[in-house]
Amino acid sequence: MKTERWAPILFGIFGLLIWQSAVIALRVPVYVLPGPVAIIQAFFADWRSLLLSLVATLAIAAASLLAAAMLGMMLALAMAASRWARAAIQPWAVVLQVTPVVALAPLIIIWVHQQFLALVVCATIVGFFPVLSNTAAGLAATPPALLDLFRLNGASRRQIVFLLRLPSALPYFLAGLRIAGTLALVGAVVAEFVASSGGFASGLAGRILEAGYRLEIPRMFAALTLLALAGIAIYAALGAFERTILKRVGAVSSHHHAP
């Protein structure tokens, strides 16, 4: 077991200790910067509502990740299938990617009447780009010798896609999915912030805004901490998913030599 593994945890605990002692020593008012103890107390005082909000936000992020994965995969397939489709789709995907979702969200919320769906659309716009660009890169990176081999054996376009291009793009797709997972969470929270001003307040962004209005700063920090932990958990879970799948299909390293 490598001892470095514990370094981030030890460093975190050390930071929390400094933070708590500084807040006490300097008598910082709780409405400016609460110490970790106050934040934990705020969480336990209101854990039910905070966790319910977390679940609401996670539901949006999960639905968006699923949508982003499917949308990104389908667009990448279309782009790999035809040069025309590639030329048509690529610039618009970039336009969607560079337009801040905060600016798009109010429009989407007006257009899509169902709140949950509107938020999912916003978060999907943020999340689908890494899936699209990674999968497209993976589909384009099929070894030319294998393509030759498939052609020599009279493979159809369908067989080339399903038996060669898609499986070779799998590691790229999974790496894109891992990035998309955390982006979907970010997108969900941003969209919630916009939607909160219109009265929708079931997610964690709603809790943060609400706590801000009431100057319940420890509760705000508690919600923030939950979000950060959720982001780390999503990233780690998708990373584990990626490793498991790649290990199962044996594509981890083709350069490993047996004795």
Added chain:
Amino acid sequence: MLSAQRVSRRFTDGTVALDGVDLSIADGAFVVLLGPSGCGKSTLLRLLAGLDQPDSGQILWDEGAKPRPGEIGFVFQDATLLPWADATDNVFLPLRLAGRSLSDCRAEIRSLLAKLGLAGFEHAKPAELSGGMRMRVSIARAMIARPRLLLMDEPFAALDEFTRHRLQDDLRALWRETGMTVVFVTHSIYEAAFLASHLVIMTPRPGQIATMRAGLDQTAGPRRTDPAMAALIGAITADVTRMMPTS
């Protein structure tokens, strides 16, 4: 069986890879294309396979007929296996593309793998195999559909000398057993002398055929220690020295 007639190929950067190559390949021959890097050996092989088209001249297959899928097997310099598929599935690939089912072919695949020294490795993934074993799977994949023509592009170049010798022995045995036609590209004079029934020596830039030679007597015994093999290597070396520009 197959011939190239005044075949030329020029790449977009202006390189003349092949210039007026005439070559006729007889049924059942083991033709070795020997030459330095950049002499167009691989280009010629790709043209023979139909993976590339000549700028002028033509490739004729059985007096005009086009090869059917599966009639040509191709072995690349790298094993180019599907990393997610085990040895059996990799060998099965050409048959799968032809619409066969794995259960019908399993016994055949198993016996071919065994013939290539891979018994017990049917379910190993490429990452679990050594370089030599991966190349064996690659050869099995090229042979499973019983191609009439097997094209090999420096398949053993990346392997160590000992592994290479074993693969050369096995390839020769398979060739003699099946009677298929082989066109084998290499830049190793030793390998060319050992394998060929017909030797084609090529010059670089532009790629042309310099000399053709008959290989060793195919019925001879242990070739590696045969004085005739040493003599052939000497003769090829003299050919090569003559055609290489003196520096």
